[in-house]
Amino acid sequence: MASQESRYSPAELEPRRQQRWAELGLDRTPEPSDQRSDNFYALSMFPYPSGNLHMGHVRNYVITDVIARAQRLKGKRVLHPMGWDAFGLPAENAAIERGVDPAAWTEQNIAQMRQQLSRLGLSIDWEREVTTCRSDYYRWTQWLFLQFLDAGLAYRKEATVNWDPVDQTVLANEQVDADGRSWRSGALVEKRKLRQWFLKITAVADELLDDLESLKGWPERVRTMQANWIGRSTGATLRFPLAAKASEAVEVFTTRPDTVYGVSYVVLAPEHALVDQLTTDEQRPAVEQFRQELEAISDQDRVAEDRPKRGVATGGTVVHPFSGESVPVWIADYVLPDYGTGAVMGVPAHDSRDYAFASHYGLPITTVVVKPGSTAADGPADEAFTELGELIHSGPFDGLRDEAAKQAVIDAAAAAGVGEAKVSYRLRDWLISRQRYWGCPIPVIHCDDCGAVPVPEEQLPVELPADAELGASGGSPLERHPTWSQVACPRCGKPARRETDTMDTFMCSSWYYLRYTDAANNEQPFSVEATKAWLPVDQYVGGVEHAILHLLYSRFFTKVLNQRGLVECREPFARLLTQGMVQGITYRNPTTRRYVAPAAVTDPQQPLDPESGEALEVFFEKMSKSKYNGVDPGTVVDRYGADTARMFILFKAPPEKDLEWDDADVEGQYRFLQRIWRLCAAAQESGLSIAEPLPLPSQLESSDQELRRAVHTAIEAISDDLEGEELQFNTAVSELMKLSNAMGSSLAEAAAPVAQEAVRTLLILLAPFAPHLADDLWEQLGGAGSIHQQQWPHLDPNALVRDTITVVLQVKGKVRGNLEVPADTDKAELEQLALASDVAKKWLEGNAPRRVIVVPGKLVNLVP
RNA sequence: GCCCGUGUAAUCCAAUUGGCAGAGAUAGGCGACUUAAAAUCGCUCCAGUGCGGGUUCGAAUCCCGCCACGGGCACCA
Structure with a gap:
């Protein structure tokens, strides 16, 4: 080898290796073992096929690939698939702007990205490729929707929903950020009252929250985010009968039933159904005016915490369920219509919001909870006392404390029929309707007589019409289509209409990991046996931006499918790694705030604006076109090869941290691979072969002992980095460097069996990281088969022992x-x-x- | 405001989880090789771990109080 090809040339070597792997069929998924622990499912979050592979993708798939390759060497049967989250707005927008066919546009992008991906040497089983916009996939998305419908977990209701004015569609709560902006378009969402399809994710809110505990392999951060999002609070509902009509009552939700004697008013959301009935003629103009004012301001402003709390008395009163006293009823902007019961009891002494409201409007403030042992007179009431404590001025409950006090009030309320224990969630049902074309059609037919009728299973898929007229405005393209929606009712046969909304694309991505286990199945979305063999996913890798969205929806799907006996597991992803962003070096003019392309900067040490000569700001930021700070994976592979790109990305930063792309470091990584190449070339020249393993002599020179110690130290460290609690590819790579450094200084003098062991081990340890180079050197040194068919080196504890x-x-x-x-x-x-x-x-x-x-x-x- | 994470050399990052702060790399400096340069090889400069206290024989690591940056939640009753 060394004679014909004395230099490390990834451009020649890598395609050659990839071709060989294809011939050997190395990436094909083996039949799973009956022993679940012998199987390993490594999964990256599948990409949207934008047509352009970026560094974030590369990082994601390389991490998963290293894990998959290492697990294979360790003897596991590995499932490592890839697919495309292929429905979505970019295709539809491209269609509108350029008149292309969304399906063709998407397929072309997929082909392009598959091509770009193929250069990275990822050991992906492409036979299981899944594409969500193809009808052989989305028929099963529809089938699963019908499962939800059958379970009573899919329903249609009229509700105030988030409307994205840019994308011209509604959005789920999870898809609107804290600033009230759409996760996709960034537009401020508007509120609209529409009739829409929802999935009842709140039905499994408890399991979604409680089972977070069991997800030991998830980052704490993601679990907290989900727990926050679900937002469970336990308390009680209490009913305050109307003074004017005792058969009706205002029901409030509270987490502090113990403070019930401190109620000085009751507040309803302005939208509450009882407002009209409670409002007196005298107050009606004020109430109406207040409601109109509220409608004028955005929802975002309405819930801003720093806003003063405003409200209006309705003039009506209710009866306190325990004391029998008359309590005035107000409406206020700080009460949300769709949380709890849309009504709260105002306890100003013990709730800071109520305190602010009561102080402003001069409502009475009655202290009913104190620190145990003190009295109300002890403290000036210049703010609400929100801790638990001992009850006073609370009739029969005086002297009770803390949780016992809450429970006593709940018990008394239940006994009197005026309330009961109740749990509320921040989580809302998942709005899945979208008024766009390029999505999975909702398989329902609306009949005037029969209502919403599910499309019979044998009629699936409900396919998208190829001839829909796409446009940026004017409602859903499916609705505008002249004939598509006209069908006969499956139940009574009368003319009926298809549902014209399509599904949120997060529906498609909520079950793709299941489809991979049984991708060719034409009878069902997946078989129980296949999912049993592979699920839960052993290692899932993706961006933290899906901490709530995709990861919560997928957990929801799994729970429902589990309840229906379609899968055995209760959680889809056993271990989760949320990888950090890839950032590019970014130059900006501090005065004009314009970005400058790195190519235009002549001296990186002293970056100056090529136009004005001003000094530029330098920082690292997520790669994006508008900042000119992107690095194209293809260019890097052209220049250094895939192995260098892989090694660099793994070495530069721990996987969950952001990674700063630095060309100088890439260069360094390339040098390391060249060093390994030279090391092996020199070994070969001196006659070393790894074809036949040589037995180790019983006595070793101390220098040989030292080399063996370096070899086995590396085995121990790298094994732990790839399998331990924390995945640490950066330190694994540095262990490879250490080993190669040690070999560089001692290999030439080492006894043949020791040298051979060292070279074999170095290459196998390197194989998951730089699969092309390791395999090529393996072959050149006479190794049997592909390196990727070998076994992970065995740790010899004796080699680590020192005298x-x-x-x-x-x-x-x-x-x-x-x-x-x-x-x-x-x-x-x-x-x-x-x-x-x-x-x-x-x-x-x-x-x-x-x-x-x-x-x-x-x-x-x-x-x- | 509440919750989570991070802070170590010029830079990116390690540190067997309480035991010699430096494994690995980038950049810089010096030297060897070379007619010279690149490449390569060798040597080398640079921090006492964000700040202030505490516990301990011993603290980057544990505790308390701060600061900075990043992220999540936020009128959720």
Whole structure:
């Protein structure tokens, strides 16, 4: 080899290796074992096929690929698939802007991205490729929707929903950020009252929250985010009968039933159904005016916390369920119509919002909870006391404390028929209707007589019409289509209409990981056996931006499918790695705030604006076209090869942290691979072959022992980095560097069996990271088969053993020297040696130490 | 405001989870090789771990109080 090809040339080597892998069929998924633990499912979040592979994708898939390859070497049967989240607005927008066919546009992008991906040397089983916009996939998305419908978990209702004015469609709550902007378009969403399809995710809110505990392999951060999003609060509902009509009551939700005697008013959301009935003629103009004012301001402003709380008395009153006193009813902007019951009891003394409201409107403030042992007079009430405590002025409940007090009130309310324990959630049902064309049609037919009728299973898929007229405005294209929606009712046969909304694309991505396990199945979306063999996904890798969205929806799907006996697991993803962003070096003119392309900067040490000559700001930011800071994966592969790109991305930062792309570091990584190439070339030249494993002699030179120690240290460290609690590819790569450094200085002198073991091991350890180079060198050195068919090296604990070790000698915790001792020296001996040492003589000045701490194998600390 | 994460050398990052702060890399400096340069090889400069306290024989690591940056939630009763 070395004779014909003495230089490392990834451009020639990599395609050659990939072709060989294809011939050997290495990437094909093996039949799963009956033993679930012998199977391993490695999964990256599948991409939207934009047509352009970017570095974020590369990082994602390389991480998963390293895991998949390492698991294969460890003898696991690995499922490592890929697919396309292919429905969505970019295709439809391209169609509108350029008149192309969304399906053709998408397929072309997929072909392009598949091509770009293929260069990275990912061990993906493309036979299981899944594309959500093809009818062989979306017929099953529709089938699953019908499962939800059958379970009573899909329903249509009129509701105030988020409307994205740019994308011209509604959005789910999860798809609107804290600033009230659409996750896709960034537009401020508007409120519209529309009749829409929802999935009842709130039905499994408890499981979604409680099972987070079991997800030990998930980042804490993601679990907290989901817990926050679900927002469970436990409390009670209490009913306050109307003074004017005792058969009706205002129902409030509270987490503090113990404060019920502190109620000085009741507040309804302005939209509440009882407002009209409660409003007196005298107050009606004020109430109407207030409601109109509220309608004029955006929802976003309405819920801003710093806004003063405003409200209006309705003039009506209700009866306190315990004291029987009359309580005035108000409406206020701080009560939300769609949380709890849309009504709250105002307890100003013990709730800061109520306190602010009551102070503003001069409503009475009655203290009913105090710190145990104190009285109301003890503290000036200049703010609400929101802690739990002891009840006073609370009739029969006086003296009760904390949770017991809450429970007593709930029990009394239940006994009297005026309330009961109740749990509320922040989580809302998932709005899945979209008024766009390029999505999965909702398989329902509306009949005037039969209502919403599910499309019979045998009629699936409900296919999208190829001839829809797409346009940026004027409602859903399916609705405008002249004939598509006209069908016969499946139940009564009368003329009826198809549902013209399509599904949220998150529906498609909520079950794709299941389809991979059984991608060719034409009878069902997946078989129970297939999902049993592979699920839950052993390692899922993707961006943290889906911490709530995709990950919550997928968990929801899994729970429902589990309840219906379609899958056995209750959670889809056992371990989750949320990878950080890839950032590019970004130059900006500080005065004009315009971005400058790195190519235009002549001196990177002193970046100046090529036009004005001003000094530029330099920072790292997520790669994007508008900032000119993107690095194209294809260019990097052209220049350095896929292996360098892979190694760099893994080495530069821990996987969950953001990664700063730096060309100088890429160069360094390339040099490392070249070093390995030269190392192997030199070994081969000196006659080393790895074809036949040579037995190790029983006696080794100490330099050979040292080399073996380096080899087995690397095995131990890298195995742990790839399998331990934390995945640490960056340190694994640095262990490879350490090993290659050690080999560089000792391989030439090493005994043949030791040298052979070292080279074999280095290459196999390298194989998951730089699969092309490792495989090529393997072959050149005479290794049998592909390196990717080998076994992960076995750790020999004896190789790690040292005869002598260095023990640190401390005096009062400060390092003052060290001792060279046999490795098995025991505690007492170490202490003796330490006390007899020069260090002891010098620092203890003849006195006996007060204390001696001995940590065997580590140190001796003398405390005078 | 509440919750989570991060803060170590000029830079990116390690540190067996309480035991010698530096494994690995980038950049810089010096040297070897070279007619020279690149490449390569060798050597080398640079921090006491964001700040202030505490616990301990011993703290980057544990505790308390701050600061900075990033992220999530936020009138959710």
